[in-house]
Amino acid sequence: MQNTKLAIVGGFLGAGKTTAILALGTSLRAKGLRVGIVTNDQGGELVDTRYLEEHGFSVLEVTGGCFCCNFDQLSQKLDQMSQQEFPDYILAEPVGSCTDLISTIMKPIHGGRAGQFELAPLSVVCDPLRLRRFMQEKQSAFPNEINYLFSKQLEEAEVIVLNKYDLLQDGEAERMEKFLSERYKGIVILPVSAKTGAGVEEWLGCILSAESRSEKTLDIEYDTYAAAEASLGWLNLGAEIRGRDGAAFDGNAFSRALMADLRERLEANGSEIAHLKLYLVSASDTCKLSCVSIYEEIIEDKHMATSPSQCSLIVNLRACASPEFLSTAIRGSLDALAHTMALEISQTAHESFYPGYPKPKYRM
Ligand SMILES: Nc1nc2c(ncn2[C@@H]2O[C@H](COP(=O)(O)OP(=O)(O)O)[C@@H](O)[C@H]2O)c(=O)[nH]1
Ligand SMILES: [Mg+2]
Known part of the structure; x- marks a missing residue:
């Protein structure tokens, strides 16, 4: 074989x-x-x-x-x-x-x-x-x-x-x-x-x-x-997003707005983005967006065809900013969107950190 x-x-x-x-x-x-x-x-x-x-x-x-x-x-x-x-x-x-x-x-x-x-x-x-x-x-x-x-x-x-x-x-x-x-x-x-x-x-x-x-x-x-490696902060976040009182919401608009708000906060801080990725999943559909630099537009890789009332969100962000800054930025973005789009957002996972010193098990 x-x-x-x-x-x-x-x-x-x-x-x-x-x-x-x-x-x-x-x-x-x-x-x-x-x-x-x-x-x-x-x-x-x-x-x-x-x-x-x-x-x-x-x-x-x-x-x-x-x-x-x-x-x-x-x-x-x-x-x-x-x-x-x-x-x-x-x-x-x-x-x-x-x-x-x-x-x-x-x-x-x-x-x-x-x-x-x-x-x-x-x-x-x-x-x-x-x-x-x-x-x-x-x-x-x-x-x-x-x-x-x-x-x-x-x-x-x-x-x-x-x-x-x-x-x-x-x-x-x-x-x-x-x-x-x-x-x-x-x-x-x-x-x-x-x-x-x-x-x-x-x-x-x-x-x-x-x-x-x-x-x-x-x-x-x-x-x-x-x-x-240590000059890039990493943030991975999971959250559940619900329309207030079970109402349907526009997953694409939410995703775009979250990406744009985060990008703006990073740009205002002078923090170059290495990669910012967002994935939104409803029972039957997904939406995926990416941004690979503060100098570049947000890329829409996949749209949702339907308007969900409930979704899970994953955000992966790697940028030249401290982990604390990234955590504060995403919290600020999510709070603002919860308010303007009438959403209930509960965080299910969150980690932000600087990668450690690379210590390969083997180097041959
Ligand atoms: N225009 C264009 N965009 C691409 C191409 N390949 C990847 N992208 C976009 O670049 C972004 C980052 O791609 P991804 O595969 O996630 O990068 P990774 O971090 O190296 O895995 C995504 O929005 C992709 O759609 C390509 O050949 N042309
Ligand atoms: Mg990848």
């Missing part, structure tokens, strides 16, 4: 990893292949997991820390996925503030420390609008440590997926490819739009027909990497 192929799809927060995994998974499934997905986050209550499950995929989570620091949990989830689903392919999304994946995940797996998997080349998804700001350094609202992390993620790639191709103007993709190929030598660069599907088959061909050959050990300063 052939080993399951494991493809790790990394890249910075908001780059489009989950969307790209959805596109890869959908294409593999259409070819009659079985796919399992493993998601990852520093906290729990993950929008990505719910969104991928909504598309009919079997998803397991590694929570409470990145794959490398939670290697035993990753190994256990990979085994569980293999035994439950007998997948031909497992697609794994490491948390977007993580790097050094070859040394801390891929080499240990290759060395037999987690199941029997054939490793695909490491893909790193890159958001070209984030890259545009990185190329014009002065316009990046992130501290230098985050730019360092962003760059190290790209440097480590075996394949750079230059995603969101559909958003680029004429000639810009070529300029970016040139910049990337001069800066990160010898790395395959593929223009892709995970959203429209353009370039996805080429990417699939590139990673699934080849094995990871990377022997490289990323030259990385862990203190700077840790400082990058």
